[in-house]
Amino acid sequence: MNNGQSGGIFIVTENTMDKLNILTAAAKYDVACTSSGVERTGGSSGIGSTISPGVCHSFSGDGRCISLLKVLYTNECIFDCKYCINRRSNDVRRTSFTPEELAELTISFYRRNYIEGLFLSSGITRSPNTTMEQIYQVLLLLRYTYNFHGYIHVKAIPGADDELITRTGWLADRMSVNMELPTAESLNKLAPHKNRANILTPMRRIQTLRDSDREFHGELLTDSATLTTASDNLPISHNNKSTEAVSCKSKFCKPAVMKAGTRRFVPAGQSTQFIIGASDDTDYQIIKVSEALYERFDLKRVFYSAFVNVNLDSELPDTSKGSEMLREHRLYQADWLLRYYQFKADEILSPEYPSLNTLVDPKCSYALNHLEMFPVEITTASYHTLLRVPGIGVTSARRITSVRKHSAGLLTFNDLKKIGVVLKRAQYFITCGGKSLVPIRITQSFILANMLGLKDNLPKGLTKEQTYEQLSLFDVSDIVENRIEQISC
Ligand code: SF4
Incomplete structure (x- = not known):
């Protein structure tokens, strides 16, 4: 030195x-x-x-x-x-x-x-x-x-x-x-x-x-x-x-x-x-x-x-x-919603419910708490509404609105997949041309159970035992692939 x-x-x-x-x-x-x-x-x-x-x-x-x-x-x-x-x-x-x-x-x-x-x-x-x-x-x-x-x-x-x-x-x-x-x-x-x-x-x-x-x-x-x-x-x-x-x-x-x-x-x-x-x-x-x-x-x-x-x-x-x-x-996820997804803090939480859900991300939590707003019809929903659907990000919402202009509003679930929509999450909250991938009446606990059953959705710090997986009657992800095939044909 x-x-x-x-x-x-x-x-x-x-x-x-x-x-x-x-x-x-x-x-x-x-x-x-x-x-x-x-x-x-x-x-x-x-x-x-x-x-x-x-x-x-x-x-x-x-x-x-x-x-x-x-x-x-x-x-x-x-x-x-x-x-x-x-x-x-x-x-x-x-x-x-x-x-x-x-x-x-x-x-x-x-x-x-x-x-x-x-x-x-x-x-x-x-x-x-x-x-x-x-x-x-x-x-x-x-x-x-x-x-x-x-x-x-x-x-x-x-x-x-x-x-x-x-x-x-x-x-x-x-x-x-x-x-x-x-x-x-x-x-x-x-x-x-x-x-x-x-x-x-x-x-x-x-x-x-x-x-x-x-x-x-x-x-x-x-x-x-x-x-x-x-x-x-x-x-x-x-x-x-x-x-x-x-x-x-x-x-x-x-x-x-x-x-x-x-x-x-x-x-x-x-x-x-x-x-x-x-x-x-x-x-x-x-x-x-x-x-x-x-x-x-x-x-x-x-x-x-x-x-x-x-x-x-x-x-x-x-x-x-x-x-x-x-x-x-x-x-950080809630912050992301404020900055990029046009959310207001009062839509995410309230004085009565002041804590973020540890099981699911804030956007998913918002959707589960507002099921009356869903399903959203992809072919007609506004950009603002699309942003509120779990599995649809800023880029995919933009692509959907853009593709709709050139396809006379005609879109299939396969198109959505190609656009980048994460159907494993979005499936519970959307219809496309009036059709749904989930052929049963959905409830908050059904969605939560199946979402948490998906391995890649487990939040860091949670073990499988802490999730609702045991409540799930069946894993809907298997039938989704089949439904996409059927609906798209
Ligand atoms: S101002 Fe406070 S936070 Fe900053 S170094 Fe000093 S003690 Fe730490």
Whole structure:
């Protein structure tokens, strides 16, 4: 091992490696680390690039994403969130990077092909502003000293000044502020130094500036008056597309110049994370807040992380009888319905039924609870109605509406199979040309019993013994193949 930089090549010292070990281990409970949506080439002016499918990912044994350099800037946290390994009352090894160390480490790993980008989170060292300023300095070094064009996802620190959030946002691809818990009461109980206001304020700031930037670049539908207002709101370096140089006051920014009009504000959008099972909050409360965040704050993603009890705090639930992984999985499925299937949170759950069904996915659960809406006639149903049928996804619903236009509404079950409809699931909920694959009157328990009898439908974490398979009178899947043949002939 060598010290620091040598002939332009950064050598990772033992001290830096030690910090890296501590701060990557400390970051592993943050799951909000996928990337998406940014397309940018490095060109000849720097190194690194991103492609729109996002950074490639791999996953560690415990399912956490490790493809980016996922690290904390510091774990010397002054806050005392009860669920967190890095809380100030824990006796763990503490350390912090310097901005130079972390920027050099990132570049050195990038050059060695270890990573494709950076996911940077942090504990709160001294104050939210101090922490945000340090994170900003890391990004400034990466972007303007090392000309790094690769993907950077960075945390916005709750309670940091708008100005620091803004400056950081012009350098990052994605930002996230973790909600952690959906209600003010839970936050107050388990994260007493955080509150909804200091979490939602940076979220709103990011959303507003992102909207302004997108309007300025013609990506949001708007009238010209709005566009003028939006561009007036942009910092001078971004509403002037000339090559005017803008001074940067940071001592780390050697070129001290940003080319105007070249950067976008948080182009991959913002995300957040909920911890599932650390509090008594219900699935209904969680997806209601997720829905509000998507609709009112234009969030790209909400992540759900099953609670891992690392502190054995008396105020935290006992997880020795099993984790909340299945619940986390169901919340991701419900989230999918909110984002892609035009569902409302109130259609999925309600205050009276606040928990997601562990036996079947939320869409199937919705269908079973609304049998009065089924069967749906495939040849005439609207796109919106098709999306509510288990076994019909966004792509197959689109294909059905498209094929109908060119086939005078004539479709067979064989056609549906070719289109990609999963008939093993959809069969109970559809008719095609007035015909059904299930030649008997269907009931909720009949469908549930047969669906769970299908091996590939068993949710993770459930054994066959826990399913309704024993109630099934016969496996309907065998007769379905025959029915398709008969009906299609
Ligand atoms: S602010 Fe809370 S969650 Fe974040 S590192 Fe500190 S103790 Fe952990």
